[in-house]
Amino acid sequence: MTVNLAHFAINADDVPATKTFYEKVLGWQFDAWGPPGFYKIRTGAGGIEGALQQRRSLIEGQPGGVECTFAVDDVDATARAVREAGGTIVLERFTIAGVGHLIFFADPNGNAIGAMQFDPGAS
Secondary structure, three states: OOOOOOEEEEEEOOHHHHHHHHHHHHOOEEEEOOOOOOEEEEOOOOOOEEEEEEOOOOEOOEOOOOOEEEEOOOHHHHHHHHHHOOOEEEEEEEEEOOOEEEEEEEOOOOOEEEEEEEOOOOO
16 A cells, blocks of 8 residues: 655744745745634645644644655755745755755754655766
């Protein structure tokens, strides 16, 4: 049995700043939905649905957070956008042979997010 990522959530201490960050870096659109401070994330055609919400802890003593990697057209342009929008690169671009080029960055709330430029010819 295989399982595909169907939904993701970004937990944030500062929801408005995080919303602005992802609008600028990944071009996502947000719709207010449900409780105050909760947004449905539209990642684009064919993308999965996500949520942006106030940070919560589902396991006592552990702040909420999930590692997700998103496909991007240009990992270098994404890295520039991350820096310009106030994020930090936590793992510089590296190549996975036959897969593509990957970075990890931290958003303003310290959530680690991956950005992969898929390239089967990468070496």
